[in-house]
Amino acid sequence: MSTATESRPISxxxxxxxxxxxxxxxxxxxxxxxxxxxLSLFLLLITAFxxxxxFTSLVRPGFTLDNFQAVFxxxxxxxxxxxxxxxxxxxxxxxxxxxxxxxxxxxxxxPAWLRNALAVAITLPLWAGYLxxxxxxxxxxxxxGFFNWLMAxxxxxxxxxxxxxxxxxxxxxxxxxxALPVYTAIRQIPxxxxxxxxxxxxxxxxxxxxxxxxxxxxxxxxxSVFTFSLSLGDYLAARFTGGATQMIGSMIAANINxxxxxxxxxxxxxxxxxxxxxxxxxxxxxxxxM
Amino acid sequence: MLRxxxxxxxxxxxxxxxxxxxxxxxxxxxxxNSFNESQISGWPIESFSTKWWIFAKDYQxxxxxxxxxxxxxxxxxxxxxxxxTLVAFALKGFEFFGRATVNLLVVLPIALPGVVTGVAFSNTxxxxxxxxGFNIGYFGMIVAHATFCIVMVFNNVFARxxxxxxxxxxxxxxxxxxxxxxxxxxxFPQFRTAFVAGxxxxxxxxxxxxxxxxxxxxxxxDTLPLWILKEMARPNQASVVNVVATVVILxxxxxxxxxxxxxQERQ
Numbered sequence: 001m002s003t004a005t006e007s008r009p010i011s012x013x014x015x016x017x018x019x020x021x022x023x024x025x026x027x028x029x030x031x032x033x034x035x036x037x038x039l040s041l042f043l044l045l046i047t048a049f050x051x052x053x054x055f056t057s058l059v060r061p062g063f064t065l066d067n068f069q070a071v072f073x074x075x076x077x078x079x080x081x082x083x084x085x086x087x088x089x090x091x092x093x094x095x096x097x098x099x100x101x102x103x104x105x106x107x108x109x110x111p112a113w114l115r116n117a118l119a120v121a122i123t124l125p126l127w128a129g130y131l132x133x134x135x136x137x138x139x140x141x142x143x144x145g146f147f148n149w150l151m152a153x154x155x156x157x158x159x160x161x162x163x164x165x166x167x168x169x170x171x172x173x174x175x176x177x178x179a180l181p182v183y184t185a186i187r188q189i190p191x192x193x194x195x196x197x198x199x200x201x202x203x204x205x206x207x208x209x210x211x212x213x214x215x216x217x218x219x220x221x222x223x224s225v226f227t228f229s230l231s232l233g234d235y236l237a238a239r240f241t242g243g244a245t246q247m248i249g250s251m252i253a254a255n256i257n258x259x260x261x262x263x264x265x266x267x268x269x270x271x272x273x274x275x276x277x278x279x280x281x282x283x284x285x286x287x288x289x290m
Numbered sequence: 291m292l293r294x295x296x297x298x299x300x301x302x303x304x305x306x307x308x309x310x311x312x313x314x315x316x317x318x319x320x321x322x323n324s325f326n327e328s329q330i331s332g333w334p335i336e337s338f339s340t341k342w343w344i345f346a347k348d349y350q351x352x353x354x355x356x357x358x359x360x361x362x363x364x365x366x367x368x369x370x371x372x373x374x375t376l377v378a379f380a381l382k383g384f385e386f387f388g389r390a391t392v393n394l395l396v397v398l399p400i401a402l403p404g405v406v407t408g409v410a411f412s413n414t415x416x417x418x419x420x421x422x423g424f425n426i427g428y429f430g431m432i433v434a435h436a437t438f439c440i441v442m443v444f445n446n447v448f449a450r451x452x453x454x455x456x457x458x459x460x461x462x463x464x465x466x467x468x469x470x471x472x473x474x475x476x477x478f479p480q481f482r483t484a485f486v487a488g489x490x491x492x493x494x495x496x497x498x499x500x501x502x503x504x505x506x507x508x509x510x511x512d513t514l515p516l517w518i519l520k521e522m523a524r525p526n527q528a529s530v531v532n533v534v535a536t537v538v539i540l541x542x543x544x545x546x547x548x549x550x551x552x553x554q555e556r557q
Contacts, residue, residue: 011468018384025380026392029373029440033395037437040410041402047413059417101305109299118306125313127546129498131515132535135522136316139323139331139532146319146333172312179309204294233403236501240522249405256409256505260417267406274402 041271048264059260067265077251081269084248087163088231091170092224095178099223100216103183104208108194119183126176134240137169141241161243169237170230177226185219186212221281229274317539324532331529346533355517356537362503362513363496366435370492373436374443375485382451399438404501407438412505427508434506435499439492446488446553450481487552490545498542514538 014021048067053060071077106118125133138161140146147158159165189212197207235249248270255263294302323331327339346352377396381389399407411434415426426433458480462472478485500515507516514534521531 008468011470014469015463022380022384022386025376025383029377029380030392030395032369032373033399033437033440036433037399037407037410038395040414041406043418044406044410044413047417098305098309101302102309105302105306109294109302121310121313124543125317127494127498127542128317129515129535129538129542131498131500131518131522132320132538133316135518135531135535136320138522139319139333140316142332144332146315149333172316175309175313204298229401229403233405235405236519249403252405252409253504256412260413263409264413267409270403271406278401 044264044267047261048268050261050264052259052261057258067262068268070262071265071269077266080246080248080251083163083246084232084270085273087167087170087247088228090167091174091231092178092227094167094171095175095223095227096182096220098175099179099182099220100208100213102179103186103216104212106183107186107189119180122176122179122183130173131236133173134169134237137165137172137241141165141168161241163242163245166238166242166245166247169241170234171227173234173237174227174230177230178220178223181219181223182216185216189215218284221284225278225281228277232273233270320532321536321539323529324536326529326532329528331532342530342533346530346537349530351512351517352514352534355512355514358511359497359514362431362435363493365432366439366496367489367493369432369436370439371443371485371489374440374488374492375447377440378444378447378451382448396441396444400441404499405505407434408502408505411502415506428511430508431503431506431511431513434502435496438499438502439496442491442495443485443488446484446491447481450484454480483552487549490549490552494542494545494549497545498538 014024047059049063049065050059050061051064051066052058071081102118102122106115110118138145141158141161143160145158151157193211193215194207197211202210233249235247235253238245238247238250248266252263252266255266319333322335323333324342325338325340326332326335327337327341328335374396377392381393411430415430419426454477458476459472462476467475498515500513500519503513503516504519507513512520515538518531518534518538521528
């Protein structure tokens with residue numbers, strides 16, 4: 001025994017001191033995340049109080065609240081914030097509307113082989129590439145695109161690149177994040193709850209409304225964290241499928257070269273929205289499911 | 291059993307069909323358009339040809355962008371694999387004050403909007419590091435990518451560690467193995483597949499990323515998604531973009547497919 005102890009001084013030392021082991025495990029990753037990422041976010045906050053020299057157009061350290069004041073008072077910033085919020089909500093609602101029937105079919109009606117096939121079919125597009133999917137939506141809704149070709153016999157013409165298409169594109173991008181947790185949650189509902197509901201006289205739709213929906217609400221909230229926050233911060237969907245539609249991200253990106261302090265101040269808006277949303281979701285206990 | 295009327299079942303089936311068409315039709319239209327003979331994409335496709343594939347194969351900017359993408363994704367993958375595994379071991383083996391915070395810190399880079407992460411890095415590089423005389427250049431892109439890839443490796447390794455038998459490590463120590471020997475011979479073989487699966491997902495995530503890359507790529511350097519983005523900014527969508535997009539679909543799906551196979555084998 002003593003020979004083993006003597007031959008492995010470092011192992012013995014670490015074995016006896018869990019705190020040192022924990023520290024040596026965390027030192028490198030925490031130095032990286034805090035020293036690189038959190039520090040960058042903090043420096044971004046600092047920059048939000050700086051200003052651009054009007055003569056040299058260089059960023060100057062200093063302290064001004066002008067940038068934050070602009071975020072809260074200039075109509076362009078306010079309307080963009082509200083529009084982005086509304087788009088993110090619309091994407092989330094649209095995703096729920098499709099995810100619930102899809103999850104019900106997959107979990108409770110489809111035979112096993114079809115259920116598995118559908119689960120793969122929903123997961124795969126997540127990895128097909130973000131930009132690729134935006135290009136694909138462009139091809140569908142462009143003037144000489146698939147949608148107009150398909151609808152031409154009915155005399156229907158697509159809206160062109162505009163806010164509804166941005167909502168559709170964002171739904172296309174993030175829908176699997178809602179569909180998968182909702183499906184998993186519906187699968188976990190015990191079958192005898194449906195029997196009980198039916199014995200008590202509830203028809204199919206009543207059962208869905210009174211039994212299924214309440215039980216899967218945590219899953220919906222977990223999914224909405226993704227659909228909501230990913231939509232909130234997005235800007236390429238708006239840029240390529242939105243026509244003139246501006247989102248928070250587009251205004252941050254537009255400012256980063258001309259007026260970095262302004263971009264920094266406006267960046268705090270999506271951070272605040274996402275953090276508030278995460279905190280609300282956390283209170284409902286939905287985040288443990290993720 | 292959930293008893294639904296025939297009409298309700300039909301309604302659900304219609305929704306499933308709509309979802310599938312909505313998810314796959316655009317991708318198929320994109321892939322078909324990569325074989326569009328015309329320079330400008332559209333629908334219906336008048337005539338098919340492989341000429342844009344042949345053109346893309348030897349087109350220098352695309353090759354350079356592909357090389358950059360692979361380099362950045364490889365670098366980010368290596369860094370994220372090491373850091374993600376370390377955090378997973380820390381959170382698995384120890385209960386400590388601030389555990390939830392560490393977990394949050396790992397998730398945060400992917401939870402915050404890409405534009406915020408990108409702007410934060412770009413701000414640090416150009417408004418703090420550059421004035422201090424330190425030009426991070428190419429490596430800035432890898433640093434940013436590695437940061438949001440950590441969570442991929444962490445999730446996979448952590449999930450596996452939770453299911454592992456802790457007594458095996460104790461047995462190994464009782465038999466006289468040191469920490470490193472135990473890790474190499476006992477612990478690592480048990481989570482190796484999860485480690486590789488996480489690393490592949492990190493590679494795929496980095497390979498596909500564009501928003502953070504916009505703000506952190508040094509001037510004149512394109513990754514594949516960045517090259518696509520610049521082409522998209524031109525008024526008419528060229529069919530060659532669809533070729534590259536199809537390649538991106540394939541190159542992101544292959545690592546994900548292998549990763550899925552690796553994690554499923556053990557279950």
